[in-house]
Amino acid sequence: MPVSDNDVADVSREPVAVDHHESTLRSRRRGPYDGGPDMIQLLDPEGQRVLHGGAEEYAHHVDALTPEDLRGFYRDLVLVRRFDLEATALQRQGELGLWVSLLGQEASQIGCGRALRPQDHAFPGYREHGIAWCRGLDPMRLIAMYRGVDRCAWDPAEFGFHTYTIVIGNQALLGTGYAMGVQRDGAVGTGDPERDTAVVAFMGDGATAQGDINEAFVFAGVNDSPIVFFCQNNQWAISEPNERQMRSPIYKRADGFGFPGLRVDGNDVLATYAVTKEMMDRARSGQGPSLIEAWTYRMAAHTTSDDPTKYRFSADVELWKLRDPIARFKTWLAHEGHADGAFFKAVDAEADELAARVRTATVEMPDPGMDEIFDHVYVEPHAQVEQDRAALRAYLDSFEDEGVA
Amino acid sequence: MMAAQRMTIAKALNAALRKAMEADPKVLVQGEDVGKLGGVFRITEHLQKDFGEDRVMDTPLAESGIMGTAIGLALRGYRPVVEIQFDGFVYPAFDQIVSQLAKLHSRSRGAIKLPVVVRIPMGGGIGAVEHHSESNEAYFAHTLGLKVVFCSNPTDAYWMLQQAIASDDPIIFYEPKRRYHEKGEVDLDVPPTLDLFSARVVREGSDVTLACYGPMVKTCLDAAAVAAEEGRSLEVIDLRSVSPLDMPTLEASVRKTGRLVVVHEASGYVGMGAEIAARVTESCFYSLEAPVIRVTGWNAPYPPSKIEELFLPDLDRVLDGVDRALAH
Ligand SMILES: Cc1ncc(C[n+]2csc(CCOP(=O)(O)OP(=O)(O)O)c2C)c(N)n1
Ligand SMILES: [Mg+2]
Numbered sequence: 017m018p019v020s021d022n023d024v025a026d027v028s029r030e031p032v033a034v035d036h037h038e039s040t041l042r043s044r045r046r047g048p049y050d051g052g053p054d055m056i057q058l059l060d061p062e063g064q065r066v067l068h069g070g071a072e073e074y075a076h077h078v079d080a081l082t083p084e085d086l087r088g089f090y091r092d093l094v095l096v097r098r099f100d101l102e103a104t105a106l107q108r109q110g111e112l113g114l115w116v117s118l119l120g121q122e123a124s125q126i127g128c129g130r131a132l133r134p135q136d137h138a139f140p141g142y143r144e145h146g147i148a149w150c151r152g153l154d155p156m157r158l159i160a161m162y163r164g165v166d167r168c169a170w171d172p173a174e175f176g177f178h179t180y181t182i183v184i185g186n187q188a189l190l191g192t193g194y195a196m197g198v199q200r201d202g203a204v205g206t207g208d209p210e211r212d213t214a215v216v217a218f219m220g221d222g223a224t225a226q227g228d229i230n231e232a233f234v235f236a237g238v239n240d241s242p243i244v245f246f247c248q249n250n251q252w253a254i255s256e257p258n259e260r261q262m263r264s265p266i267y268k269r270a271d272g273f274g275f276p277g278l279r280v281d282g283n284d285v286l287a288t289y290a291v292t293k294e295m296m297d298r299a300r301s302g303q304g305p306s307l308i309e310a311w312t313y314r315m316a317a318h319t320t321s322d323d324p325t326k327y328r329f330s331a332d333v334e335l336w337k338l339r340d341p342i343a344r345f346k347t348w349l350a351h352e353g354h355a356d357g358a359f360f361k362a363v364d365a366e367a368d369e370l371a372a373r374v375r376t377a378t379v380e381m382p383d384p385g386m387d388e389i390f391d392h393v394y395v396e397p398h399a400q401v402e403q404d405r406a407a408l409r410a411y412l413d414s415f416e417d418e419g420v421a
Numbered sequence: 422m423m424a425a426q427r428m429t430i431a432k433a434l435n436a437a438l439r440k441a442m443e444a445d446p447k448v449l450v451q452g453e454d455v456g457k458l459g460g461v462f463r464i465t466e467h468l469q470k471d472f473g474e475d476r477v478m479d480t481p482l483a484e485s486g487i488m489g490t491a492i493g494l495a496l497r498g499y500r501p502v503v504e505i506q507f508d509g510f511v512y513p514a515f516d517q518i519v520s521q522l523a524k525l526h527s528r529s530r531g532a533i534k535l536p537v538v539v540r541i542p543m544g545g546g547i548g549a550v551e552h553h554s555e556s557n558e559a560y561f562a563h564t565l566g567l568k569v570v571f572c573s574n575p576t577d578a579y580w581m582l583q584q585a586i587a588s589d590d591p592i593i594f595y596e597p598k599r600r601y602h603e604k605g606e607v608d609l610d611v612p613p614t615l616d617l618f619s620a621r622v623v624r625e626g627s628d629v630t631l632a633c634y635g636p637m638v639k640t641c642l643d644a645a646a647v648a649a650e651e652g653r654s655l656e657v658i659d660l661r662s663v664s665p666l667d668m669p670t671l672e673a674s675v676r677k678t679g680r681l682v683v684v685h686e687a688s689g690y691v692g693m694g695a696e697i698a699a700r701v702t703e704s705c706f707y708s709l710e711a712p713v714i715r716v717t718g719w720n721a722p723y724p725p726s727k728i729e730e731l732f733l734p735d736l737d738r739v740l741d742g743v744d745r746a747l748a749h
Contacts, residue, residue, distance in 0.1 A: 113548040113726050142550075164726030167551050182552050183510065184482055225481035227513065253482050255458035261481045327457040386731055389724045400690055404719040408731065411741065 051311040057281040061339040063347030074290035083354040092126045096146045098367035107320045113164045116143045120315030123341030127288025139178045139191035139217040151177040185226030191217030192232045195241035204242045205302025214299035215243040222253020225261045233273040242299035245307045250314035255327040270307035282312030283341040425608040431601040433575040434464045437582035451478040452504030488514035495535045502538045509552025522591045523566030534589045542598035544636045548726045556687035561593045562664040569664040571595040571635035575605040584617040597636035620667035626656035629680040634660040637684045644739040679710035680746040689717035711749035716742035
C-alpha cells in the first residue's frame, strides 16, 4: 500500500499560494504518494507490482527482462550502495578529501544506467556513481577524484561516460552539442540497434534553475536532438528545498520547450529502467529529446562537508526510509521467486569483497608527482607552462641538494 | 559599547553584515544557501532569522540570476550583498558583472550608481575538489568599473566589508577561505583611519619589500619572521585593494628597500604581479636594485588537491623569491 498523503507531515515549507498554476507542493498532495498522480510507478514501496501514472505504456520493457537481468539489477543496487557507504567511511577516516553520497538514489541511477547501450554517451554531474558503475568504470576512478589525486582521469570515449562535472548545469549543454554531433553523423533513426545512438545528461533539481540547463532544453528542442535529460529530484539542493528553485513541477517544464516530460518514481528501479528505455529508444529512433524527472530523496548529507540537521527534519528522512529502493525490490524478487536466500547472501558477500578492495586500493593509492600540475595543460607545448615546469623542478631539486627532501 | 573582541575572520564578516543591515534597511543579502544554513561557510549565519526572508534570500541555483537581480535591486535603490558560494562558480555571473555591473555607471554618464558588493570566498589550501580553490581577481581587476579588494585578517574583514557596503561603486570583495578560522582582536567601536583602497604596511623592514594580499599576507608575515632570524629585514605590505592599487605606499617602500617581491596564489601569467611589476618599474626604476620578482601559483590550472601545496606559494617559496631579489 502506498504511503498516504497524510504522512507527508512537513507543510512548513509551503510556498506562498500560487493560484494560476500548479505548484510542486500542490501536486504532492495527490498520491500515489507525494510525487503526484502523474508519477510513473511499477513497484510500490511495499514491493507490490502496481501501474501508476500511466505505467501501462512502459511495463512491456520490464516484461522483456529475464530473471537474470533482474538479479543483475539487484546486484548493481547493492554493490553501488556498499561502495558508496565505504567511500563515506573512507572520507570520515581522512582518506578522501570529500565524498558525495548517492544514498537513496540507487534505483534512479541503476534503472537509467541499465537502459543505456554501449554506443550511448552519458554526461554526469558529480553524484552519478551508479551510472559510472553501469558504464563499466572502475569505482577507484571516482575515488581518485575525491581523494584529490586527479580531476577525473578517464577517457570519456572509452566508457561513453563524460568526466564528472562540478559546475552545476554545464554538462547539459555539452551533452546537447554531442547529440547534435550524433545527428550529423547520421547515427539516429537508421533502425540499426548497434548504430542508433542517444545521449543522456544528468542534473539535480537545483540545477534546473541554471541558465545552462534551460539553454540546453532550448537547443535540444530546436534541433530535435537525441538526448534524454535525466533529472534526479532528490528534493534538496544543499539546504534549499524545491520551493526555492521552482514553482511548477520539473517534468511539466518540458512541455514549454516542445518535448515530452515524465515524472517517474526514482526509488523504483523497474520504473526508472522502463521509462529511460522508452525515452532513449525514442531519441535513438530520431524522435528527439525528452525530460525524465526521477522523484527520489537525498538520504545522506549533500556531501561529507554538509550538516543537514541545520535545515531539514529527520522525520522527512524517516519517511523516505520507508520508500527505500533496495528493500522493495528485494521483497518483490523473493516473492516472484526470481531470487532466493542463497543469491542474496552471495551478493552481500560480493559487496563485502568490493568494500575491502576499495579500502585497500584507496589507502595504497599514491599521490601524483609534480608533473601532474603541468601535463596536459595543452596539446602542443606552451613556453610559459614549460618554463614553470622547469622552475619547479629546479626548485625541488635544490632541496635534494641540501639533503632536505 | 563593545570592547575589542577576539574573533575569527568568519565571525567578523558575519558581524559586519549584521551591523550594515542594522544601519541601513536597504542592505540585502542574497546567495545560495545563505538563509537557513547560513552559507556553506556560515558567514551569513542567523541573519535570515533576525532580518527575515525579504532581506536574506536563499536564491535559486543560478549565479547569472543572482547577479542580474542584484543589479536590478540596486537600480531600485537597494544595496545588495551577493554571496558567490565558491570562487569557481562566479563565471555564470561573469556576463552580468562585466557587461552591466561594471559599465552601467559610465554608460549612463553617472546617472546610475550600483552599490553592489560581490563576496567571493577565494583561494586554495583547503583540500577541495576542482573549482573550489581559484584566484580569479585578475579577470575582475582587468574590468575597469569594478573595484577589487581582499581582507586578510579579522579587523579588516569587519571594517572593510562595511566600507564596501557603504561604497557607491560595485566591489568584488574577496575572502581568503583557508583563513576563515584564524583569530584576531577586533575593536568593534573604533572605525579605521585607513580607507578601503589603501595598502597597509603590516611589518616594517629595510632589505626587501613583500607585496601581497588575502591569504598570502600570513604566508609573507611568517616568511618575514623566519628571514629576521637569518638577519634579513623584510617589509610586508598588505595591498588590501588590487583595483585601485595604492601605489604611493608601495613606492615609498620600494624606494626604501630597493627590492620588491610580489606574492599571490593566482598564476603569474598576466596576474596582478605583472601589473605591479610594470608600474613599480616605471615609477621606481632608479631605486630598484633588482628586477621585481613574482612568487605565484604556477602557470597551469589549479591541480588536484593532493599536490596543491606544490602549486601554492608557501614560506619557502617566498624566501626563495627573496633570495633571488637579493642575488642582484
Ligand atoms: C555553478 C555552481 N554554483 C554553485 C555550486 C555549488 N553547489 C554544488 S552542488 C549544489 C547544489 C546542487 O543541487 P542539485 O542540483 O539539486 O543536485 P544534488 O546535489 O542535489 O544532486 C551547489 C549549489 C556549483 N557546484 N556550481
Ligand atoms: Mg538535489
